[in-house]
Amino acid sequence: MVEKFDAIVIGAGPSGNAAAYTLAKQGLSVLQLERGEYPGAKNVQGGIMYAAELEKIIPDFREDCPTERHIIEQRIWLLGDDNYIGTNYRSDAFNSETPNRYTIIRANIDKWFSEKIREAGGLQICETTVTELIRDPSGKVIGVRTDREGGEIHADVVIMADGVNALLARRTGFQPELAPQNVALAVKEILFIDPELIQQRFGLKDDEGVVIEIMGKVTKGMVGTAFLYTNKESLTIGIGCLISDFKQGAIPPYKMLEDLKNHPVIKPLIEGAEMKEYAAHMIPEGGYKAVPQLYGDGWMVVGDAAHFNNAAHREGSNLAMASGRMAAETVIELKQAGKSFNAANLAAYKKKLDDSFIMKDLKKYRNLPGIMHENKQFFGAYPDTLTAAAHNWFTVDSVDKKTKEKEIMKSFVKKRSVLGLVGDAIKLVRAVR
Amino acid sequence: MSIMVKIEEKLYQNRYIVDESRPHIQIRNDAVCKSCESQACTVCCPAACYTKNETGSVTLATDGCLECGTCRVVCQDKENIQWDYPRGGYGISYKFG
Structure with a gap:
């Protein structure tokens, strides 16, 4: 039976x-x-867990769910070769009784x-x-x-x-079958470290957490992103790119991860941490059209x-x-x-x-995967040009500001042409509309 | 920036329950690998399970496999990889994931 x-x-x-x-x-x-x-x-997950959906299933999950840190600050960084431009959002309001996002x-x-x-x-x-x-x-x-x-x-x-x-x-x-351009491969490591160092380096107290999403030169022009998350007693760091890009054979994923860990902006944040696990996982990236x-x-x-x-x-x-x-x-x-x-x-x-x-x-976001896949400048040329522009702007020398403005404009036009810039703007709007 | 990476050192941290002499992935036809121009599996595999060998073909050792499925996707056009999950309980066993 x-x-x-x-x-x-x-x-x-x-x-x-x-x-x-x-x-x-x-x-x-x-x-x-x-x-x-x-x-x-x-x-395998990065991982950030959003409370809302779990709460619908297990309303009192916070009582015993082994989350790591609740996230009070989100950073988005664009990495150049030895620099970054970033935006941070931090709020004490995220220190609520019922936080919205946790690292896990x-x-x-x-x-x-x-x-x-x-x-x-x-x-x-x-x-x-x-x-x-x-x-x-x-x-x-x-x-x-x-x-x-x-x-x-x-x-x-x-x-x-x-x-x-x-x-x-x-x-x-x-x-x-999964098409190579519809799926990313991400690799990550968990790095154990004294929680006090986490608090010092990221400006945190108790179970507060920071997450950093990263784009830029670290993906070597491939369509991809990286991340660095704070857990209670560890950090997770990872990077992922479309498999269609990895397939071009420029660099193995673990080498890309190692380069990220040694990036001058990232290295001081993870210094002294001990790697305890190395993981790899595919992520479905094809979006609506690939469902x-x-x-x-x-x-x-x-x-x-x-x-x-x-x-x-x-x-x-x-x-x-x-x-x-x-x-x-x-x-x-x-x-x-x-x-x-x-x-x-x-x-x-x-x-x-x-x-x-x-x-x-x-x-x-149905058009986003296709547009990103076909427009590698968003992952190569732009991070480069933007960070160079910032470097120019914030370097105080004897060059007048008007000339600096012109230089910066010229660097963008040189990389993408005026039509290219306009076209890219339209593509971005189309991608997220 | 060029940093040497020893993948063995990374994989050494992981817990595996190896299914002796029952690899869950197999290369179907050695000749197809030999004639494969890119041999993308040798670069894409995050555990470096695939290596180019002296005969010009590809050698597969699944012991360090992370079961991500990337090789399955990159070799789709050639259909030269027979990919299964390991038997229940075997393979990578993530402590943290």
Whole structure:
């Protein structure tokens, strides 16, 4: 006799956890399968966690959720060869009782979330890789096959939360392959350091945190960004670029990360820290146009596996949690109405997504990935010219300011031409409109 | 700026549960690698699992694999990489992630 559940959730990342918890909490029988040694063993995140979506799922999460620092300051830096231009936003209002953003260590959050799922009655089995979806003669997904002995399990609906590679959906023919220009590779390290040094270097007290998003020369002209985040007793530093750019073969990702760590602006911030883990992960960057089919007879796909990532705002795990919750709510509603889990009924999941910030935000930035991919000047020429301009402007010498202005204007026109500058401005507006 | 990077030193910090003699990634056809102009996998892999060998082809050692999937994406046009997840419980086991 094959075991049968109301729902099977594949993967124990943010989207899978949100789905499994929401289902279990409503009393549905749910099985969550995770291939890692423990929940989080295969997961990588920068990471910043946004409170709002987790709060919708677990309202009192702050009571015991192992977050790192709440973020009181956001820095955005454009790095030149030995300099940076930046903008910072810091506010004491972020020191509220209910902070909006936290830095996190992925594995800690995943273990905590899994505990909540088990408490809610969900069954979670780790060290189990799902090898294929089981389909009936009509093509409807009716369960999964795993790499365990006799590992066939059935369910009314299967929620695929198996991450950016989404092997199951691709192998079943539900999704096309990931195009190299639609996915980034990011590498990162966690660096342990005396918390007092973190506080001194970043001007923080207690659990206050700073996050720095970085663009510029460190990505060697490739489409990409870097980051440096403050945790309680560690810093995470990472860098990522589109795989289509890495594929050109100019530099290995770990070399790019090492150069970032040795950048004259970054080095003093991480000095003396001890590296304890090196991680790599792909990030879906294709946006709205790369979102695949999201549901079918007996199945739904959520999180990174559904390409839900807002590259412009560095948001991923909140889209993951929201989509996991919406998939689960769709299941609950259909179950309560006694309806079947065919594609026509599961279309309600897509409706929820369309009505939410997930699809609205992705749609707003639908042109961004293409424009960035085709206009490398935003990652090469501009950082260079802007930092050189700043250097010129802030160097006090005997050159009069009017001449300096002219020199700066000339340097921009030389790099991009007047038409080029106008064109770039239009492209940027188109990209974010 | 040129800094030497020893990838082994980075990977040494990671926890792996190695599935002895059951690599989860395989190169399908050595000849395809030999004739591949870019051999992009040898540059793109964040764990340097792929190295150019003396015969002009590519050698794959999956022990340090971070399971990101990048090689799968870069070799898509040649379809010369057979990529699976490791068996449940094996492979990279992130302590922090």
